[in-house]
Amino acid sequence: MRGIHLEKPYDVKLIEKDMPVPKEGEALIKVKSAGICGSDIAAFRGSNPLVSYPRMLGHEIAGEVISIPANPSGIKPGDKVVVDPYLYCGQCYPCSQNRTNCCEQLQVLGVHVDGGMVDYLCHPANMLVKIPDELPWDIACMAEPLTIALHGLHRAHVQAGEHVAIIGAGTIGMLTAQAALYYGAIPILIDIVQGRLDKAQSMGMPHTINPQQEDVERAIVALTKGRRCEAVIEASGANASVRLTLDVASHAGRVVFTGWPKQETSLPTDMITRKELDVFGSRTSVGEFEEAIQLISRGDVDVRLLLTELISMEQAAAAIEQIERNPANYLKVNVLL
Numbered sequence: 001m002r003g004i005h006l007e008k009p010y011d012v013k014l015i016e017k018d019m020p021v022p023k024e025g026e027a028l029i030k031v032k033s034a035g036i037c038g039s040d041i042a043a044f045r046g047s048n049p050l051v052s053y054p055r056m057l058g059h060e061i062a063g064e065v066i067s068i069p070a071n072p073s074g075i076k077p078g079d080k081v082v083v084d085p086y087l088y089c090g091q092c093y094p095c096s097q098n099r100t101n102c103c104e105q106l107q108v109l110g111v112h113v114d115g116g117m118v119d120y121l122c123h124p125a126n127m128l129v130k131i132p133d134e135l136p137w138d139i140a141c142m143a144e145p146l147t148i149a150l151h152g153l154h155r156a157h158v159q160a161g162e163h164v165a166i167i168g169a170g171t172i173g174m175l176t177a178q179a180a181l182y183y184g185a186i187p188i189l190i191d192i193v194q195g196r197l198d199k200a201q202s203m204g205m206p207h208t209i210n211p212q213q214e215d216v217e218r219a220i221v222a223l224t225k226g227r228r229c230e231a232v233i234e235a236s237g238a239n240a241s242v243r244l245t246l247d248v249a250s251h252a253g254r255v256v257f258t259g260w261p262k263q264e265t266s267l268p269t270d271m272i273t274r275k276e277l278d279v280f281g282s283r284t285s286v287g288e289f290e291e292a293i294q295l296i297s298r299g300d301v302d303v304r305l306l307l308t309e310l311i312s313m314e315q316a317a318a319a320i321e322q323i324e325r326n327p328a329n330y331l332k333v334n335v336l337l
Contacts, residue, residue, distance in 0.1 A: 001016065001017060001018075001019050001118060001119035001120050002014055002015070002016055002017075002118065002119050002313055003015055003016075003017055003056050003117060003118035003119070004056065004057045004058065004117040004118070004313070004316050004317060004320075004335075005017075005054060005055075005056055005057075006043055006044060006054060006055045006056075006057055007054045008046075008053050008054065009045060009046030009053075010044065010045065010046070012044055012057070012317045012320050012321070013317050014313060014314060014316065014317055017118075019120055020120055020121065020122040021122070022067060022122045023122065024069075025069060025124055025125055025126070026069075026122045026123060026124055026125060027065055027066075027067060027068035027069070027075075027122070027123060027124075027125045027128060028065075028066040028067045028068070028120060028121075028122055029061075029063040029064065029065060029066065029081065029083065029116075029120065029121045029122070029123060029128075030063050030064045030065075030066050030119070030120060031061055031062075031063040031116055031117075031118060031119060031120065031337050032062055032063045032064060032080075032137040032140070032336070032337055033061075033062045033063075033137045033138055033139075033140055033141040033334055033335065033336050033337065034058045034060060034061050034062075034116060034117045034141055034334065034335045034337070035058075035060030035141045035142060035144070035145065035332065035333070035334050035335070036060075036316070036319060036320060036323065036332075036333045036334070036335065037059065037060055037110075037145065037171075038170060038171070038172075039059070039110070039111065040057050040058070040110065040320060041320065041323055041324050041327070043055065043057065043110070043111070044320050044321070044324055045324055047262065048111070050108075050111050050112065051112075052111075052112060055110065055111075055114060055115070056110065056115050056116075056117065056118060057110045057115050057320075058109065058110045058115035058116040058117025058118070058335075059085035059108055059109040059110040059111070059115050059116065059144065060085075060141045060142065060144040060145060060334075061082065061083040061085065061109070061115075061116035061117075061141055061144070062080070062081070062082045062083070062131065062137060062140035062141040062143070063080075063081060063083070063116075063121065064078065064079070064080055064081075065077050065078060065079045065080075065081055065128070066120070068125050068128075069125050071125045071126060072126075073125075073126070073128070075125070075128055075130050079130050080130065080131045080132070080133060080135065080140070081128040081129060081130055081131060082128070082129050082131055082140060082141065082143045082144065082289065082293065083109070083116060083121070083123055083127065083128060083129075083144075084127040084128070084129060084289055085108055085109035085110070085115070085116070085127075085144065086100065086101055086103075086106060086107075086108055086127075086284050086285070086286075087106070087108070087109070087112075087113065087124070087127070088100035088101075088103035088105070088106055088107075089103050089104070089105040090103075092104040092105065098286070098287075100286055101151070101283055101284040101285055101286035102281075102283050102284075108284070117313075117335060119313075119337060129289040129290065129293065131143070131293050131297075132293075132297050134297075135293070135296065135297055137336060138307070138310050138334055138336055139296065139303050139304050139307065139334070140296075141334055142296065142303040142306075142307075142334070143289060143292040143293050143296060144285075144289075144292075145171050145172060145175060145332075146175050146179070146288075146292040146295065146296065146301060146303065147284075147285035147288035147289055147291075147292045148172050148175075148258065148282075148284065148285055149172050149173075149175035149176040149178075149179050150179055150285065150288040150291055150292060151258075151282055151284070151285040151286065151288050152172075152176055152233045152235070152256050152258045152282045153176060153179055153180060153183065153231075154288070155256045155280045155281075155282045156231040156232075156233060156254045156255075156256045156280065157231070157254060158180060158183055158185050158231050159183075159184075159185065159230075160183060160184030160185060161184060161185065161186070162185045162186065162229075162230040162231055163185070163186045163188060163220075163223065163224050163227070163228075163229040163230060163231075164176075164177075164180045164185045164186065164187050164188065164229060164230070164231045164232070164233065165188045165190060165220060165229040165231070165232040165233070165248045165249075166180070166187055166188065166189050166190065166233050166235060167190045167191075167232070167233070167234045167235060167236055167238075167241040167244060167245065167259075168190070168191060168234065168235035168236030168237070168238075168241065168259060169189045169190070169191035169193065169196040169197060169200055169208075170191075170196070170236070170331070171306055171331060171332050172235045172258060173189060173191070173233075173235040173236070174189075174196075174199075174200060174203070174306055174331065175301065175303070175306070176233055176235060176258075177189050177200065177205055178203070178301045178302065179295065179301055181204070181205075182295065182300045182301060185231070186206060186207070187205060187206070187207070188206075188207040188209060188220060188223060188229065189205055189207070189208045190208070190209045190210075190211065190216055190241075190244075191208075191210065191236075192210060192211055192212050193328045194210055194213075195328060196328070196331070197209075197210055199331065203302075203305050207223055216244060216247075216248060217244075217247045217248055220248045224250070227250050228249060228250040228251075228253065229248050229250055229253060230249075230250050230252075230253050230254065231249075231253065231255075231256070232245045232248055232249045232253065232254070232255045232256070233256045233258055233282075234255070234256065234257050234258060234259050235258045235259050236259045237259030237261050237262070238259070238261070239261050239262075239263060239265045241259070242257065242259070242261055242265040242267070243265055243266070243267060245257075246267065246268065246271045246272065246275070246277065247271075249275060249277055250275070251275045251276065252275065252276055252277075253275065253277055253278070254277070254278040254279075255277055255278070255279045256280045256281075256282045257279070257280070257281050257282060258282045303332075306331050306332040307331075307332050307333075307334060308329075308330045308331045308332055308333055309330070309333045309334075310333075310334055310336055311333060311335055311336070312335070312336065312337075313335055313337055315335075316335045319333055319335075
C-alpha cells in the first residue's frame with residue numbers, strides 16, 4: 001500500500017509499504033480521506049517536539065470499515081467511519097476521570113505513532129465513530145479538527161449572547177468561530193493575516209480585527225461597550241497572543257489556551273487575580289466526535305468553506321512542502337484516496 005512518510009524534518013515522500021494486519025481488538029480501515037493539519041507541517045519542519053521520526057503522517061482520517069471484531073457500537077464492515085486518533089492508557093488519573101485527551105501516556109496518530117495518511121489503517125475498534133452514508137468523503141475527515149474547536153468552546157463554557165475573542169484565524173480558529181455562531185455567541189476573530197480575515201468576513205463572521213491595523217484591546221472595548229469578552233480562545237500558539245488573552249478578557253471571564261507556544265509566556269498573574277479569570281488548557285478533544293459529525297452533516301458548521309484544495313495521495317508530499325513555505329495561502333488541504 002501507499003503512505004506519506006516523514007523520514008526526518010524536511011524529508012517527506014510517498015512510499016510503498018506492507019499492508020497492516022489487525023491485532024486483537026482492531027479494525028481494518030480503507031482510508032478514503034485525510035486532512036493535512038498544522039501539526040503535520042510542524043512535524044515536517046521539525047518544530048513539534050512531540051514528534052518522533054521516522055513517522056507516517058496523518059491523524060484526520062475518514063474511511064470504510066473492511067473488517068472489525070464484534071463491538072458494542074454495532075459498527076460493521078462497509079460502514080463509513082472517522083477515526084478518533086488519541087490513544088490513551090485507560091489507567092492513569094486523567095483516564096479515570098474520563099479525560100482521556102490528557103492521558104499521561106497519550107499517543108496521537110502521526111505524532112507519537114504512525115498515522116493514517118495511508119491506503120489502509122488498523123485502529124482500535126472502540127475508537128471509530130460511524131458517520132452518515134451521505135456525508136461526502138472529501139469533508140468527512142474534517143470532523144477531527146472540528147472536535148478541537150468544540151473542545152475549546154466547551155472548556156470555555158460559552159453561552160449564547162457572549163462575546164468570544166478567537167485569536168488565530170487558521171482552521172481551528174475558523175471552525176471555533178463557526179461553532180460559536182451556532183451556539184448563539186458573538187465571535188471576534190483576530191489575526192495578522194488579512195486574507196484570512198477577509199475569508200472570515202465572507203463566511204459571515206460579524207467581527208474581525210487585524211492587530212497590524214488597529215489596537216486590539218481598544219477595538220474589543222468598543223465592540224463590547226466596555227465589558228470586553230466573556231470568553232477568549234487562543235488558537236495561534238504565538239506568545240504575544242497568549243499574553244493578549246488577559247487584556248481582552250472581561251472581569252470574571254474565561255480564557256482557554258488551545259494553541260501550543262514554542263516557548264514559555266510570561267503572564268501578569270496579578271491581572272488574573274484582579275479580574276478573577278478562569279484559565280483553562282485545552283488539548284485535543286474528548287467525546288466531541290458525535291457532535292462534530294452532526295454539525296457537519298446538518299450544515300450547521302460548513303467545513304467546506306475552509307477547503308482550500310483537494311489533492312491526491314501522489315500530490316500530498318509536495319503539498320506539505322508548499323504549505324510549509326507559504327502557510328498564508330492555505331487554510332485546509334485534504335487528501336482524497
